[in-house]
Amino acid sequence: MATKAEEAYELLLDLIEEGVLAPGDFLSESSLIERLDLGRTPLREALQRLNLERMIDIVPGRGIQIAPNSVDAQLQRLELRRPIEALAYSLACKRATVVELEELAQLTRVLSEAEQIGPYRSALRATQNAIVEAAHNDYLSVSMAPLQGLSRRFWLTHLADGSSEMHRGKQHHLRALEAVLRRDMQAAQQASWALNDYLVEFSVDVLRERAMHGADIAE
Template sequence: MITEEQIQALQSEMEGNGENQAQMAYRILEEMIVTLKLPPGSKISEKALNRSLGFGRTPLREALQRLAIEGNVKILPRSGVIVSEIDLSDQLNMIEVRRELEKIIAGRAARLAMEDQRRTFLRLADDFDRAAQQDNGTLFIETDREFNGLCIDTAQNKYLAYAIGPIEAQTRRFWYLHFKRFGDLQRVSTLHAGIARAIAANDEPGARDAADKLIDYVEEYTRKTLHFMGGM
């Protein structure tokens, strides 16, 4: 379970961003689910969450409804709320959609990035390089989270944000379950750095191509995972 200190840190960050209680509850629960602190198949108790997180019933229910729409939990009548299992067989279908969304996001971000955003993308590219050199999964995850948020902000299209959000959550859950065993951190970090540098250069075709190469790799490691897990 997520620690009280981590919860307090998340709440402080979100209050600073002006988020309401339902948004804060959603982000905390999504983080707990994605990082497997609430593992697939586990039952969620609203009363326990109320005690541990300090949110009222209405914000918690709003957060759980949003998580259910995104496929992270299932709300079962008379049975409560259960964290959804990760459907291995559906990963390739999701990747097919993710490929097109990622290319659009990267392309728009490259086209629209202003000078301060371009500087941040260059800094993130350097951080991805450091993660690759140090084989540092924690640094990669932190950098990737900031990178994804900056890409969405820079792309300036709320419909892309709505579409990619649930896919990113499922992608992160798959990562936490399988990447250490089947993935290549140095390669995925380098591929992310390539996208960041293309965006920083306002190179729209280059950014789209770099995003395509990243998803080629994601598909490759997903197929490898499915093969070993008996899914293909």
């Protein structure tokens, strides 16, 4: 059963990924407590976790700022995510326990069956967390949380055709997950790289679209 802090974290993460709490927004603890009906202690624990994952910045004297969501930052994240995520999939192939593989198989089915963005987002987050846990490397989990979380938010907030892009992204994720379930390290790595290539392509398309409309890529 999730703790109050975990529930607060999941709620805030949903609001950030959905864009309800928009990039650059400044918030206070008191406003979040009132708005979301959260206790101060679980809220603070959730905020500390989100700060470590770089989803927010805690600015002394000003409050809590939702992290920026620029194309340039996304491309930098993907550059680093490429080798680390491939390593995560490789380690999961080698180290996942039978119980972890059973859980991953169930999550893979949920992801495959998701047809709406909300359920897909939740299933995607769960499968990404499961892969990191199955890799059994504490330092890997610290590295992957911001890379995957911020990349996921970028993708979600720039969907032009949700159903089409969700299908493309889903196929890449499923290939990587199915390779782990077979303990096929080579296929898992290749699927991970293909996923990263897709995310880079998606980000470059966003960059081109913003340039066509004269938007600042740093936004």
